[in-house]
Amino acid sequence: MEAVTAAWERYAAGRAPRRALNAAGDSTWLNWTQYPDHGPDESLLGPVKGRRVLELGCGTGCNLAHLATLGAECVGVDLSPTRTAKARDRWGDLPGLTFHTAEVTAFLAGRPRAFDVVVSIFGPVWFTDPTTLLPLVRESLTPGGTFAFSHKPPRPGQEPGAVLREARAVSRWDYTGAEWAVRLAAVGFTNITAEVIDPPEGKNGGTLLVRAGR
Numbered sequence: 001m002e003a004v005t006a007a008w009e010r011y012a013a014g015r016a017p018r019r020a021l022n023a024a025g026d027s028t029w030l031n032w033t034q035y036p037d038h039g040p041d042e043s044l045l046g047p048v049k050g051r052r053v054l055e056l057g058c059g060t061g062c063n064l065a066h067l068a069t070l071g072a073e074c075v076g077v078d079l080s081p082t083r084t085a086k087a088r089d090r091w092g093d094l095p096g097l098t099f100h101t102a103e104v105t106a107f108l109a110g111r112p113r114a115f116d117v118v119v120s121i122f123g124p125v126w127f128t129d130p131t132t133l134l135p136l137v138r139e140s141l142t143p144g145g146t147f148a149f150s151h152k153p154p155r156p157g158q159e160p161g162a163v164l165r166e167a168r169a170v171s172r173w174d175y176t177g178a179e180w181a182v183r184l185a186a187v188g189f190t191n192i193t194a195e196v197i198d199p200p201e202g203k204n205g206g207t208l209l210v211r212a213g214r
């Protein structure tokens with residue numbers, strides 16, 4: 001795990017902070033895709049006011065901060081100490097928002113029914129063995145809770161379910177929506193939907209968005 005953390009720390013060092021305002025002039029927003037000012041917003045989670053929301057791989061906390069401004073009780077977990085420190089610096093004054101530096105499977109173990117919503121945006125759902133992670137996520141949700149995550153879809157022609165090794169340490173589970181649906185159903189998730197959000201005009205590559213319920 002030290003090598004994985006080091007890889008994500010290197011990634012953190014190369015990232016610019018999110019802009020202070022988006023194209024609409026908002027100071028917080030939730031972005032499911034890899035493109036700015038693009039894609040659906042948080043409304044696909046349903047009302048979040050008063051709900052306990054966990055983000056897996058929260059990075060610098062910008063998506064979660066938006067949910068906190070809407071009245072959610074938010075918890076972010078990320079294994080990169082650099083990123084959680086930046087999250088606390090930027091958003092630490094917001095009520096209802098806490099950040100933990102931890103690996104997600106370690107964090108989720110022993111937290112049954114602790115959250116109403118679990119999200120992962122280009123986060124550890126893409127980078128963690130789903131046979132370990134998915135049962136933990138389901139267990140951490142309250143009955144009727146929602147799990148939603150996004151990442152890039154597999155490249156056309158890519159071997160189905162390929163596990164890619166990147167940066168020598170980080171693996172990636174590149175599943176299609178149909179492949180995720182099988183795995184989610186196998187551990188008891190219901191109401192599973194998966195869609196590819198088209199990229200903005202002039203860009204290549206959409207975003208896979210998967211939702212499931214407990």
Ligand SMILES: C[S@@+](CC[C@H](N)C(=O)[O-])C[C@H]1O[C@@H](n2cnc3c(N)ncnc32)[C@H](O)[C@@H]1O
Nearest residue numbers: 008057058059078079080103104121122123124
């Ligand atoms: C591509 S970044 C996305 C960050 C954020 N969700 C966003 O949209 O800006 C992936 C994040 O997941 C974190 N991460 C990767 N694997 C993790 C794990 N097993 N446990 C906790 N965090 C992890 C990384 O440190 C990194 O901050």
